[in-house]
Amino acid sequence: MTSSDLVDSVRRAVGAVTDPELRRPLAELDMVRDIAVDDGAARVAIVLTIIGCPAATRIESDVRQAAASVPGVRSVDVAVGVMTPDERRALTDRLRGGRAARAMPFGPDSLTRVIAVTSGKGGVGKSTVTANLAVALARRGITVGLIDADVHGYSIPALMGLTRGGDVPTPTRIDDLMLPPVAHDVKVISIGMFLRRAGEAPTGAVAWRGPMLHRTIQQFLTDVYFGDLDVLLLDMPPGTGDIAISVGQLLPNADVLVVTTPQSAASDVAVRSGLVARQTGQRIIGVVENMAAMTLPDGTPLELFGSGGGSEVAAALSTDDEPVEVLASIPLSATLREGGDAGEPVVLAHPDDPAAVAIDRLAGALAATRRGLAGRSLPFTPR
Ligand SMILES: Nc1ncnc2c1ncn2[C@@H]1O[C@H](COP(=O)(O)OP(=O)(O)O)[C@@H](O)[C@H]1O
Ligand SMILES: [Mg+2]
Structure with a gap:
């Protein structure tokens, strides 16, 4: 496997980890940042929504496990950062599914x-x-x-x-x-x-x-x-x-x-x-x-x-x-x-x-x- 294939595999594995609170994969939430693999040593950067996010420990360990499960990876280093206010706004906009803030999601057109x-x-x-x-x-x-x-x-x-x-x-x-x-x-x-x-x-x-x-x-x-x-x-x-x-x-x-x-x-x-x-x-x-x-x-x-x-x-x-x-x-x-x-x-x-x-x-x-x-x-x- 070439090193860029390995990076792609790690990115896929890490991206598939779900955020326990948002219940969506990290890739979809745009939480996965730089990934590098050097001689089997993977470095994975992720960002969370807020500092002290209660799910942080769980996400970090799930990410570590996901990266480590990729064949060819021998060690994993996870760097956890925090989203900028703009990134966070983009995320909350996406989570609202295009609905304006304060709009009612359970109106007559809702499938819920x-x-x-x-x-x-x-x-x-x-x-x-x-x-x-x-x-x-x-x-x-x-x-x-x-x-x-x-x-x-x-x-x-x-x-x-x-x-x-x-x-x-x-x-x-x-x-x-x-x-x-x-x-x-x-x-x-x-x-x-x-x-x-x-x-x-x-x-x-x-x-x-x-x-x-x-x-x-x-x-x-x-x-x-x-x-x-x-x-x-x-x-x-x-x-x-x-x-x-x-x-x-x-x-x-x-x-x-x-x-x-x-x-x-x-x-x-x-x-x-x-x-x-x-x-x-x-x-x-x-x-x-x-x-x-x-x-x-x-x-x-x-x-x-x-x-x-x-x-x-x-x-x-x-x-x-x-x-x-x-x-x-x-x-x-x-x-x-x-x-x-x-x-x-x-x-x-x-x-x-x-x-x-x-x-x-x-x-x-x-x-x-x-x-x-x-x-x-x-x-x-x-x-
Ligand atoms: N089918 C049942 N058999 C035995 N105890 C019940 C049953 N249903 C409810 N309880 C008990 O009755 C009490 C009141 O129930 P709760 O659900 O709080 O009622 P409500 O929400 O209507 O005020 C609780 O202690 C609950 O455990
Ligand atoms: Mg009650």
Whole structure:
């Protein structure tokens, strides 16, 4: 092999390394600089987006390994630099895919299916179901983003195993573009990450007013780099408050999943939250009944929260034009709860658990149905 062939091979190997946050190959991100190989000794220069980029160590070691794997390379020296402001601007422009800064990437023309998960009241397992659904979809090879919009009780970072010692991670920023942390192959952003940015105690959120919440949700949608997503899930706050209305205005083309327990008392409020979503133009795609009967070791069913709530809600939300069905019934499961407490979603940690099976089946059903594209243009975007 000539020395320029060897340089080309090293460049190809290094260029194929993916940035763990941006999830694109370094070559495409224009992060590979000079490469030289002298008598088997490779010198590789790369640039990162920002100084102290949290992924730096990982990228450096992946680059070293990639270069070392090229036959003919005996040693590798990696020099890590930082992009100039101009280079960074070029990169963020490219990541936005030609969309202007602050433009909405999930509008009616987007190919991303947006699913808002809502419930009437808190504590019905909405976040637990949403986090597991996101992971179950990702396991099927679907590109998933997850937004935690529950301002009063954000719990997605913990459920996804993203908290360290109770602290919610701060997203990396490239100028005004924010990179969502990735957990179990899901890009995650939480309102909790923003509260910390603002330097407030997490409880400060309770005092937030409508306009500020609206701006924050808008920022989630415009300034967070999700890339090309197949599905964007939103964990909504319970009920019909400011956020539900903001999301309805910002994402009128979203599909809505309503989570309820089998208890009648829970179902009335669940119906109301579904109706508010529909008023903004969103489509109710189904009801998920959670905390349904579990089977005890002796085979008898334990109906802790009664039964029938799911079908009651589905019937109340159904119209002649838009029938609404119960898409899943997820049984009570201590394993599901423990997985949530540990930040290890049950669909990964214990896929045979009955609750995990029910959630995975829901993921399969959602993956099989496409977003209704009636009246919407279909931009051709080869992936
Ligand atoms: N199917 C289930 N079986 C057992 N516990 C559950 C189930 N679903 C949720 N939980 C537990 O119920 C509590 C509330 O769930 P959470 O997802 O936080 O509800 P919400 O987001 O609706 O407020 C959590 O402790 C969670 O682990
Ligand atoms: Mg919740």
